[in-house]
Amino acid sequence: MKIEIAYAITMCVILLSMALTLVRAFRGPSLYDRILAVNSFGTMTVLFIAVLGFLEGRPAFMDVALMYALINFIGTIAVLKYFKFGDLAHAGRTSKDEALPSNTSLPS
Amino acid sequence: MIVFIDIVLLTLLVATAISLVRLRNLIATIMLAGIFSLLSACLFMTMDAVDVAFTEAAVGAGLTTVLMLGALVLIGREEKVPGKGSALPLVVVLITGFVLIYGTMDMPYFGSPDAPIHQHLVDRYVEKSGGPDGEVGPPNVVTSVLASYRGYDTMGEVAVIFTAAVSVMLLLGVGFATKREDAS
Numbered sequence: 001m002k003i004e005i006a007y008a009i010t011m012c013v014i015l016l017s018m019a020l021t022l023v024r025a026f027r028g029p030s031l032y033d034r035i036l037a038v039n040s041f042g043t044m045t046v047l048f049i050a051v052l053g054f055l056e057g058r059p060a061f062m063d064v065a066l067m068y069a070l071i072n073f074i075g076t077i078a079v080l081k082y083f084k085f086g087d088l089a090h091a092g093r094t095s096k097d098e099a100l101p102s103n104t105s106l107p108s
Numbered sequence: 109m110i111v112f113i114d115i116v117l118l119t120l121l122v123a124t125a126i127s128l129v130r131l132r133n134l135i136a137t138i139m140l141a142g143i144f145s146l147l148s149a150c151l152f153m154t155m156d157a158v159d160v161a162f163t164e165a166a167v168g169a170g171l172t173t174v175l176m177l178g179a180l181v182l183i184g185r186e187e188k189v190p191g192k193g194s195a196l197p198l199v200v201v202l203i204t205g206f207v208l209i210y211g212t213m214d215m216p217y218f219g220s221p222d223a224p225i226h227q228h229l230v231d232r233y234v235e236k237s238g239g240p241d242g243e244v245g246p247p248n249v250v251t252s253v254l255a256s257y258r259g260y261d262t263m264g265e266v267a268v269i270f271t272a273a274v275s276v277m278l279l280l281g282v283g284f285a286t287k288r289e290d291a292s
Contacts, residue, residue, distance in 0.1 A: 008109055015116045022120055025136075025143055026127045034139040042169065045146045049153050049161075055109065064158055068149075071166050075142050075173035079135070082177045 007055045014051060018044045035079050042072035113154055121147045132187045138176045145169040155218065233257065 021044060025037035046068045053061025082088055124147060128140045145168025152161035216223040237244045237252035244252040254262050 011109070011113065015113065019116075019120060022124065022143065025140060026123075028136075031133075031135055031139075034136050038139045038142050038169075041143050041146055045150055045165070048150050052113075052153055061153070061158070064153075064162065067162065068165055071170050074170040078174040078177050079139070082181070087181055088174065088178050 004055070007051060011048075011051050011055060014044060014047050018048070031083075035076060039072070039076045042068070042076075046072065110154055114151065117147060117151050117154070121151070132189065134180055134183075134185050134187055135177075137187075138173055138180070141176070142169040142173050145172070 018041065021037050021041050025034050025041070028034045028037060046065045049068060050062055050065040053059050053065070078088060081090065121144065124140055124144050128137060128144065131137050131140065145164055148168065149161040149165040152158075152164060220226075233249055233253055236242055237249055237257075238247045239245075242252075244256040246252055246255075
């Protein structure tokens with residue numbers, strides 16, 4: 001019975017941190033704040049699903065949470081590539097002395 | 109506890125939606141749309157719809173972000189500030205929302221045992237599908253439903269997925285790379 005209370009408290013903390021992350025995503029002055037907010041929100045989702053599984057007595061949800069962790073980074077990588085190269089289809093740098101394109105300045 | 113989690117998640121969802129409408133920076137909008145999808149996935153998880161939740165997270169937060177960014181490369185980063193429009197769109201949205209909610213009035217409550225799906229066929233699937241004397245055989249009910257009771261549906265799905273895979277391979281040019289090197 002006591003472990004149920006621990007799960008409930010953990011769930012409340014996760015929900016609270018979801019709310020805090022959302023505040024950062026809403027207000028975040030720079031775009032990198034928002035990228036970080038989305039990435040950490042994905043992590044919160046993984047934790048949420050894992051704790052929800054134990055809370056409802058279905059620990060098999062743990063596998064689903066792991067799958068979420070695997071797909072979590074795709075969006076973040078796409079956004080960062082867009083900022084670095086200005087183009088999603090860019091092949092990346094081929095040699096070290098090739099200069100970066102000029103549009104890599106930090107967006108506001 | 110589940111009710112409390114649902115209330116918190118729905119509140120966050122509404123806050124995200126309002127912020128999504130008010131933002132003018134398109135990259136921030138894409139980021140918030142990803143968060144919206146993740147929140148929806150959490151809500152689906154609390155309703156035990158694990159597969160729906162996973163599709164929502166993979167497509168909504170993963171693929172759509174990439175597609176939207178691809179569109180952003182073409183159209184620029186800032187949304188035009190619209191002039192003062194008429195109230196017509198708001199009225200249309202409100203009427204549509206009302207009609208949709210009115211349409212759910214006839215549906216049974218979530219998880220209700222009186223729902224048609226719990227009275228119609230499920231008992232037969234659970235009781236008669238498995239076992240050596242069963243109608244299908246495998247111990248797993250879901251396997252029986254997918255492979256036998258709904259076999260034609262599954263065959264159609266497999267055909268669709270196969271066609272999609274072949275199309276993607278043709279678009280990406282898998283298998284043509286070596287020929288091109290020979291030609292050059």
